[in-house]
Amino acid sequence: MGISFWQIAIVVLIVVLLFGAGKIPRLMKDVGSGINQFKRGLKEESNSDENSEEASSAKLEQDKETATTATAARSAETESKDDKKVANG
Template sequence: MSIGIWQLVLILVIVFVVFGAGKLPRVMGDVGKGVRSLRDGLKGDEESKKEPEKLESATPSTSVETDDSKHDKTSA
């Protein structure tokens, strides 16, 4: 059973009566901001999951001792 056109019309009428004509645009704007924040949050989670994969595929870096670091170790 799916929602028909008359059920949608009834829901819209109830929302209009509850929130009124003045508050309806503001409420819908807040709902839109909430949906946008949710999408951005999910997108951020996907990017953070992809980031470790990139790190694993990267070539490992090697550290190089400089003359200064050798000098510091011997004088300590």
């Protein structure tokens, strides 16, 4: 039981009578514009998520470098104290 040509024609006729021939193209333009804005919003959201992931990854790398530097500094400080103890006797 599909939709016949006459049923589609009646629906189109009713739509034209309700909205008028001039409003239909404007209505379709507005629908298309809404779809485009929705797609742009999704793309911006996706880019925002990627940027936040990159930022957190960069922060993690920076924290690792800071920890490595701090460990190296402590190690050098410990060696320096050991050298002073040996020199003092």
